[in-house]
Amino acid sequence: MMQKKSVSIHKVRFNVGALPVFSGVVNDHGIRVIEYRADHWVDNFPLIWSNDRQFDALEINLFLEHRYKGLYRAPKRAARSNPLGGISLKTLQSIANSLCIFLSWLEEKNVDWRQVTAQAATQRAKYWLPVYRFRKFLIDLIQAKSLGRDSANLYMTHVRQFYEWARRRGTIEKLPFEYQQLHIKPSNEHLDINSIFSMAHRLSGITVQTSDLTIPRKYRQKSLPSDQLSPYTREELSALYGTRYINSPARRLWVDLALFTGMRAFEIAQFQEAHVVDPSTSDMSSYHATITGKGNKERQILIPRTLMQRLWRYKNCDERIRRVMKWEVKNGTDCDKPLFINRSGLGISEKSVSNTAIFARNELSLSGCILDRSFHDLRSTYATNLAKYMLDKGLESGFIEFKLMALLGHSNFSTTRKYLNFARTVTFDSEMKGWSDTIFDGIDTRLVGDYQHLLRGSDG
Known part of the structure; x- marks a missing residue:
């Protein structure tokens, strides 16, 4: 026993x-x-x-x-x-x-x-x-x-x-550990990046506060093969969207949000209805939404106009309105409502979102189609396609890293850089060429506009 x-x-x-x-x-x-x-x-x-x-x-x-x-x-x-x-x-x-x-x-x-x-x-x-x-x-x-x-x-x-x-x-009289002021200077591998946004800190570096309880970097383990990127190919996305399971309006939007904005499963589950606005009231090509991501870090995501139109229709459909009424009975009318609510009037769970790829994969396997991808791989697909799109637009590597880091909510450049490196590969280019132009057409003006704004700022 x-x-x-x-x-x-x-x-x-x-x-x-x-x-x-x-x-x-x-x-x-x-x-x-x-x-x-x-x-x-x-x-x-x-x-x-x-x-x-x-x-x-x-x-x-x-x-x-x-x-x-x-x-x-x-x-x-x-x-x-x-x-x-x-x-x-x-x-x-x-x-x-x-x-x-x-x-x-x-x-x-x-x-x-x-x-x-x-x-x-x-x-x-x-x-x-x-x-x-x-x-x-x-x-x-x-x-x-x-x-x-x-x-x-x-x-x-x-x-x-x-x-x-x-x-x-007041339970203890003092802290048993110490704080340290750590001055971080840019390493040599960063100096060759043509990054206009980091010019102010390139020579001086930055100062951060840390404690002496952190695990030293010498104990960092090498990345395992499972850490490598696994974005969907064009054929795999077609197979995923072609399943009966994804035909549900809500589930299709979950996939869309991961693929077009890079949101994680739990971020989609917590996505607020207040983020969804009526696109017919403006001619904007993309929309900002501030979400709370991993580690309670806030970041802004870009939502293409075509996706916002689908989100708006779903927000106001009859089935969702019935679910909202159940949600308000449980939580009142003053609280912020999630966009996605289940039949019982509760906010959907992270597991419901992440399991979407599993059920679609099982459905495809019945017809002999193997889809060895997870829901989180949609986020990798977004990041690598966006990196490739910005490279094709002639934007600088430093700006691309900066923008990807902000849109994905990464804490360090090393995580972001792997998407940029992957986007440069011949295999990725041959498989996804042209597809990214369609996906990111709605946010093209915003991205290039941000880049030109930084250029003007550096000239001043």
């Missing part, structure tokens, strides 16, 4: 309402029940349970609640995806996973995370503090190839945020 984990995450229906009070009701454990004068129920809210560290688990759960309610480190304009003003449920689940790992390690090593002062004022003594010992534990996992460096850094970021919250709350 397998032993039950001592520390675990439970997804529950949780009330994060306002003005809590003790009621006269006592539960089966003899504990008074808390009621809220203003209820706000959240499904699948992640709460951490520990058999031996119950008080630590309660402290972490309070931190999770404060993050979700926007009481601590509220992201900018987060109310678009969370009416309380905090982080999204998806981000909260990621934080809960990191802190569950941290609490499991604390329990296994039998140490107190509140120990924040070293026994001696030396660097060596500092590394015996729990937070640095946990960092060493993650580094050991990286070296054993059981964990990636990016995942380890994410865990440490969430642990650091928990400590910062505990310090502000």
